[in-house]
Amino acid sequence: MRTNAEKVAxxxxxxxxxxxxxxxxxxxxxxxxxxxxxxxxxxxxxFIPVLLLTVLTYIPAISxxxxxxxxxxxxxxxxxxxxxxxxxxxxxxxxxxxxxxVSIYYLIATFIQIGLAIIIAYLVSFGCKASGxxxxxxxxxxxxxxxxxxxxxLLFFQPGSTLDAVLNMLGLGGFTKLWLQDTxxxxxxxxxxxxxxxxxYNIVMFAAAMASISSDVLEAAxxxxxxxxxxxxxxxxxxxxxxxGLQLFLSLTxxxxxFEVPYIMTQGSNGSMTFLxxxxxxxxxxxxxxxxxxxxxxxxxxxxxxxxxQKLVMNKKG
Amino acid sequence: xxxxxxxxxxxxxETIKYAFLIFLLLIFIIPLxxxxxxxxxxxxxxxxxxxxxxxxxxxxxxxxKEVMLKGNMINGFKNTVIILVFxxxxxxxxxxxxxxxxxxxxxxxSKFVNGMFLVAVMIPSIASQVATFQxxxxxxxxxxxxAPILIYCGTDIMTIYIFLQFLENISVSLDESAIIDGANxxxxxxxxxxxxxxxxxxxxxITKGVGIYNDFYTPFLYTPNSDLxxxxxxLFKFKGPFGAHWEIISAGIIVIMIPTLIIFLSLQKRIYxxxxxxxxxE
Numbered sequence: 001m002r003t004n005a006e007k008v009a010x011x012x013x014x015x016x017x018x019x020x021x022x023x024x025x026x027x028x029x030x031x032x033x034x035x036x037x038x039x040x041x042x043x044x045x046x047f048i049p050v051l052l053l054t055v056l057t058y059i060p061a062i063s064x065x066x067x068x069x070x071x072x073x074x075x076x077x078x079x080x081x082x083x084x085x086x087x088x089x090x091x092x093x094x095x096x097x098x099x100x101x102v103s104i105y106y107l108i109a110t111f112i113q114i115g116l117a118i119i120i121a122y123l124v125s126f127g128c129k130a131s132g133x134x135x136x137x138x139x140x141x142x143x144x145x146x147x148x149x150x151x152x153x154l155l156f157f158q159p160g161s162t163l164d165a166v167l168n169m170l171g172l173g174g175f176t177k178l179w180l181q182d183t184x185x186x187x188x189x190x191x192x193x194x195x196x197x198x199x200x201y202n203i204v205m206f207a208a209a210m211a212s213i214s215s216d217v218l219e220a221a222x223x224x225x226x227x228x229x230x231x232x233x234x235x236x237x238x239x240x241x242x243x244x245g246l247q248l249f250l251s252l253t254x255x256x257x258x259f260e261v262p263y264i265m266t267q268g269s270n271g272s273m274t275f276l277x278x279x280x281x282x283x284x285x286x287x288x289x290x291x292x293x294x295x296x297x298x299x300x301x302x303x304x305x306x307x308x309x310q311k312l313v314m315n316k317k318g
Numbered sequence: 319x320x321x322x323x324x325x326x327x328x329x330x331x332e333t334i335k336y337a338f339l340i341f342l343l344l345i346f347i348i349p350l351x352x353x354x355x356x357x358x359x360x361x362x363x364x365x366x367x368x369x370x371x372x373x374x375x376x377x378x379x380x381x382x383k384e385v386m387l388k389g390n391m392i393n394g395f396k397n398t399v400i401i402l403v404f405x406x407x408x409x410x411x412x413x414x415x416x417x418x419x420x421x422x423x424x425x426x427x428s429k430f431v432n433g434m435f436l437v438a439v440m441i442p443s444i445a446s447q448v449a450t451f452q453x454x455x456x457x458x459x460x461x462x463x464x465a466p467i468l469i470y471c472g473t474d475i476m477t478i479y480i481f482l483q484f485l486e487n488i489s490v491s492l493d494e495s496a497i498i499d500g501a502n503x504x505x506x507x508x509x510x511x512x513x514x515x516x517x518x519x520x521x522x523x524i525t526k527g528v529g530i531y532n533d534f535y536t537p538f539l540y541t542p543n544s545d546l547x548x549x550x551x552x553l554f555k556f557k558g559p560f561g562a563h564w565e566i567i568s569a570g571i572i573v574i575m576i577p578t579l580i581i582f583l584s585l586q587k588r589i590y591x592x593x594x595x596x597x598x599x600e
Contacts, residue, residue: 048411049413050434123338145534145575152571155564205593280447
């Protein structure tokens with residue numbers, strides 16, 4: 001049984017509902033002229049994306065810039081303005097810059113990776129049997145979890161494990177080393193993991209670009225006496241130049257900000273510290289947020305320089 | 319063309335080519351194969367046999383049991399799935415709405431916002447976590463699943479590119495005829511555009527989903543609480559308790575890779591085309 005009060009309440013709500021419907025009809029979105037609708041929808045649809053972008057990307061970038069002039073530890077309420085001291089500290093002691101030299105390993109690896117990827121993409125793109133299998137196997141690692149990749153190669157490089165076993169099998173047992181501890185090999189090993197992981201991605205990209213090059217053109221070049229190298233140099237490379245530029249610069253900034261796999265595998269020990277591992281350590285382990293922010297800003301500037309260089313080069317080419 | 323007889327030089331080239339490709343194949347497969355072998359070996363067996371040797375039996379699931387029960391992988395799966403579902407929902411909505419505005423209303427305002435997304439690519443996100451962390455903890459989101467979800471929802475330029483490419487193939491005359499029928503812009507988006515975007519949505523879900531599934535640093539930094547660990551951070555924790563037990567760690571690696579392998583084998587073409595459309599924008 002419904003009480004009177006309940007009836008009144010339901011009556012009221014239906015009344016309110018119908019009246020809001022009327023209001024909607026009068027002032028609803030549909031009744032707005034399309035010009036005004038455009039403004040409303042632009043604001044409504046962009047509000048959340050812009051809010052997230054501002055709060056999680058731009059404000060952090062700007063406040064990082066601010067922190068870089070303070071001695072903040074990330075915990076206490078007070079931060080003192082210390083001017084350029086963090087930058088001075090960074091530029092005056094080589095130990096803060098050492099990690100940038102580690103990046104050189106990753107940079108060299110990047111060039112090898114891109115070069116190899118072009119050749120492999122060329123080989124699997126034109127008249128190759130089972131090209132799907134080759135491409136698939138080379139590509140799969142780039143989809144795999146970073147921690148899994150890190151652990152696969154921790155096992156791979158363990159003393160007496162996969163790499164050593166393969167070398168022994170080939171009669172090269174004398175070359176075995178403590179791959180991840182020895183300072184002469186650890187960065188090369190880590191850079192190799194990075195190439196192993198991402199080269200398939202580059203191969204797929206280049207192969208996609210090469211798919212638009214007709215094999216008739218290559219056939220014609222062959223008939224005219226162009227060898228494989230000339231075909232690659234004069235037909236393939238110009239055909240993929242846009243995507244090549246994009247991939248190259250993307251990989252360069254990637255090499256500069258190498259982080260996850262080396263962090264998972266060595267935590268930056270024995271001189272395998274990358275610039276980003278160092279930044280993160282100063283921020284969250286040593287509690288020197290001010291200094292870490294200064295490092296973050298330096299990395300940001302380097303990335304901006306590389307990206308601007310890319311824009312310049314690509315625009316020149318048209 | 320293929321029927322043409324190969325010259326001696328070409329046969330030589332073809333041989334070298336396949337030898338090289340197969341050699342590479344081995345480089346890619348061997349590290350993964352040894353992990354697979356190790357995952358089926360007993361502790362004693364792992365210690366006494368070569369890593370390249372097949373396990374005694376591929377039916378020894380003890381390591382997998384250990385991973386699931388003691389390694390807390392089930393909890394990791396649960397958290398990863400929750401984060402995936404909400405982040406992908408958010409990313410699909412924010413990405414498709416932003417792309418719709420960018421492609422259909424080319425006002426100064428929308429161009430400016432588009433530029434904001436483009437510039438944001440240059441900011442190395444791991445470095446700026448130094449400051450993002452302060453914001454997330456300021457909002458009281460540290461050690462909540464909402465922290466990674468919000469971070470992943472933040473639209474990235476790749477998602478927008480994928481939607482933009484599909485939107486450009488949806489004729490504007492479709493929008494116009496809907497306007498003549500009296501539809502408003504919201505209706506056009508939800509009733510006409512969004513359903514037509516479903517292939518793009520699938521592509522975004524795959525590419526972005528793989529990225530979220532594989533990400534280590536965001537959960538490592540924002541949800542260290544043991545109840546909130548994702549698959550990545552759960553596996554990372556294996557280093558401690560299972561120390562030198564590579565047969566158990568290997569089982570963990572295999573468990574985490576199985577969903578990836580299934581997705582890859584079933585959606586290979588989609589993944590390739592998704593990556594390409596996300597990276598090249600004319």
